[in-house]
Amino acid sequence: EDQVTQSPEALRLQEGESSSLNCSYTVSGLRGLFWYRQDPGKGPEFLFTLYSAGEEKEKERLKATLTKKESFLHITAPKPEDSATYLCAVASGGSNYKLTFGKGTLLTVNP
Amino acid sequence: DGGITQSPKYLFRKEGQNVTLSCEQNLNHDAMYWYRQDPGQGLRLIYYSQIVNDFQKGDIAEGYSVSREKKESFPLTVTSAQKNPTAFYLCASSLTGSTGELFFGEGSRLTVL
Numbered sequence: 504e505d506q507v508t509q510s511p512e513a514l515r516l517q518e519g520e521s522s523s524l525n526c527s528y529t530v531s532g533l534r535g536l537f538w539y540r541q542d543p544g545k546g547p548e549f550l551f552t553l554y555s556a557g558e559e560k561e562k563e564r565l566k567a568t569l570t571k572k573e574s575f576l577h578i579t580a581p582k583p584e585d586s587a588t589y590l591c592a593v594a595s596g597g598s599n600y601k602l603t604f605g606k607g608t609l610l611t612v613n614p
Numbered sequence: 615d616g617g618i619t620q621s622p623k624y625l626f627r628k629e630g631q632n633v634t635l636s637c638e639q640n641l642n643h644d645a646m647y648w649y650r651q652d653p654g655q656g657l658r659l660i661y662y663s664q665i666v667n668d669f670q671k672g673d674i675a676e677g678y679s680v681s682r683e684k685k686e687s688f689p690l691t692v693t694s695a696q697k698n699p700t701a702f703y704l705c706a707s708s709l710t711g712s713t714g715e716l717f718f719g720e721g722s723r724l725t726v727l
Binding site for chain 1: 618654655656657658659662672704706711712713714715716717718719720721723
């Protein structure tokens with residue numbers, strides 16, 4: 504059974520204080536790792552897809568990286584509008600492309 | 615603008631009543647999904663459909679039913695058999711069934727009194 508563990512559960516930063524969120528996973532044959540952002544009371548919004556160890560993707564102040572066991576979402580000089588819950592999900596081998604989601608990290612950026 | 619529309623946004627029902635949540639997409643996506651989100655838990659897959667007139671059970675399908683008669687529509691019925699139906703329900707779609715890039719609706723919050 505695929506497992507995804509995100510840490511920390513919650514993170515509070517000051518504006519401009521860079522940090523990283525962690526997503527560790529256990530799957531049988533990784534087909535893709537996905538990061539989403541979710542604002543309170545809204546549906547998640549897709550951010551990145553990573554397929555293989557060593558791959559990196561960037562978008563504004565966010566950079567996602569992938570190793571064979573975990574992924575990091577690095578947030579550089581965050582702003583209050585980056586406050587959200589960040590979700591990690593994996594898709595593993597098999598004929599059905601089903602995602603397994605982690606519980607998320609609630610990020611709060613104070614001005 | 616293309617997107618996914620879920621309705622209603624909030625719904626209150628009494629125990630024992632069936633409830634149907636609507637999900638419509640105009641993205642021309644083949645695949646559609648229903649997830650349930652509870653506080654402190656990850657999103658859990660209820661049902662998914664990769665093509666019209668076909669759907670499969672997800673991890674927590676008991677007490678739920680779906681239909682996919684049109685490409686654009688994937689309604690979810692929460693039946694009286696669902697033991698703990700109060701939750702935030704999310705509908706999503708993807709271009710095909712072989713991608714993890716999902717587009718989500720705004721969600722429907724169901725409260726059973």
